[in-house]
Amino acid sequence: MVVVHRARFVLSPGAAAVTDGAVAVAGGRILSVGSADEVLASVGPGAVVHEWDGALTPGLVNAHTHLQYSDMAAVGLAAHAGFEAWMSAFMELYPVPRDWGASAAAGAALALRSGTTTVAEIVTDAAAGSAVHDAGLHGIAFWEVLGWTERAWDERGERTVRAQLAALPATPAIGLSPHAIYSLDTAVIRDLARLSAELGVRQHIHAAESAWEDAYVRSGTGDLAERWRANGRGEFALLRDGGVGTGVIRYLDDLGALNPSTHLAHGIYVDAADRALLRARGVSVALCPRSNAVIGLDAPPVAAYLREGNAIAVGTDSLSSSPSLSPWHDVAALHDIARAQGYAADDLHARLFAAATIGGAHALGMDADTGALRPGARADLAVFPVSASTARDALAELVEAGPDEASLTVVGGRERWTRTPGHDRSSAGV
Ligand SMILES: [Zn+2]
Structure with a gap:
């Protein structure tokens, strides 16, 4: 018919x-x-x-979200003074027993209502693993990997992650999400890049979301570094060795994590050299400006990304850091940010529309199809x-x-x- x-x-x-x-x-x-x-x-x-x-x-393509956190909207509706304050509010609610499957299903329904047809969904709890599939959405369910030291990873890490991936529904697609540079040991990030290539799955990583990530990678210093040391995570190589002397984007590249089958979320604290490296590696960035504002972070450098020709996409992030799952609302925020950053060209509407559609599809490796x-x-x-x-x-x-x-x-x-x-x-x- x-x-x-x-x-x-x-x-x-x-x-x-x-x-x-x-x-x-x-x-x-x-x-x-x-x-x-x-x-x-x-x-x-x-x-x-x-x-x-x-x-x-x-x-629309929502290129960064966590549908499973849809019933943690109380955190996303508040304003926070920075990443640590937001994380404390998040961690206060996270352990409360809840039905992650139902929460993710509710988020998937909201995504469909907003006109979204494809999502980059980060799955942290297995119960949320089938929501994208069950709702009939397209996209990728990225299994989130975090908290591994090199020592623990060597004992059982790869075996564990392979089993977790195998338990997810095979459609629409699965991927790996090494959470962030501060929640995984250096060797683990390198190994996950190797594993994703071996399995033929895409990667999606939170990167340059917080200003302190730079000092953490560069010299193993800063508030989070001190907190991790106090909490027994001082064995992470970056903390043990005093950093690697580069910023976040170069660090990920040196670990083999940046290639056309990886896309990043946030990309706020990046300079011109970082953006050039992302272009050279064919890495898209999903910008999530409303989440950044709720958490109390700076706005992403969308005008620079546009002027310099980086591949960008749009993500809402989750309801735990954003007031809605409508990509249009993040597009509107990006529009205002780009103008405030001096982007005056009259192609802004067309380029942000592209970011929320074909740009998102490209970030997920699906632009031939949607x-x-x-x-x-x-x-x-x-x-x-x-x-x-x-x-x-x-x-x-x-x-x-x-x-x-x-x-x-x-x-x-x-x-x-x-x-x-x-x-x-x-x-x-x-
Ligand atoms: Zn996120």
Whole structure:
């Protein structure tokens, strides 16, 4: 069966906007995209046509989230004075017994409502491991690895992580998330890069999220270094040896962790040399500006990333550090940050729209399949309400003040979310 979604505007990164456009879908794939007249003529009679009053776009890609923390929203709705303060608030709630599977499922439902079709999901507790799969979302479930010293890792680390990975559902895809440079020993980060290559899975790492990571790596100093020493983690090589004399990004590169099958989250505290290295290694960065603000961190250097041509994507992070799972809200924050940082070019709307769609797909290694509306791609799309009367204004409206909720979310050709079915849509055979 052919289904045609017709909308006031059809917007896709890298393509001309279409007013009164349509997308034809069959067998979970996009058949055609264009003006409604052309698409309807090409599919012939018998197609089911849904008409939408809004802007139809590729499904959004949330390139960094932890859906399992969706019922820790009390932490994300507060304001924190910095990473340590946020971490204390988080750790106060984390051990409270809860159903991580249900929490992750609730987050997955919110992601679909926001128009998201693909996620980079970090799974810390096994009970949350099937939520992406169960909700019908695309993306990657990255198994989070943290807390290993080299000594413990040598005894049982790789065996443990291989078993944990094997327990996750194989679809949509699995990956490895070495948590961060301060929660894993140096040799473990190196070994995980080797293991991910061997298993053919992608990596996703929190990096340069906090200003103190630099001193921690460079010289094994700073507040966290002192805290770890006091808590018996002084055997981490960086602390034992007094650092490696480089910053976070160079350190990860020296460990073999930076390559096109890895993407980073946050990337706030990076300089021009770091950004050049990320470009040279083909590493995307998922920017999560609202999470950064809630935690009390600085804004990411989005203007520099854009000017210098880095590959960027957009992540909401989790509800434990962000008020919602709507990527549009982070896009709006990035828009304001980029302007405040002096990015004046008029391609800002288009580039941030691209970051939240094809840029996210690229970060996950899925840009051949999703992130743009084109014949043959997976039918991942969403419709958003807009009040603008031109396509150009509709894009500006979405980027600067995108809605909480989509009117429709379709993943792989299947409707996974529809707002008030029958209210703002009409169906008719042609
Ligand atoms: Zn995170």
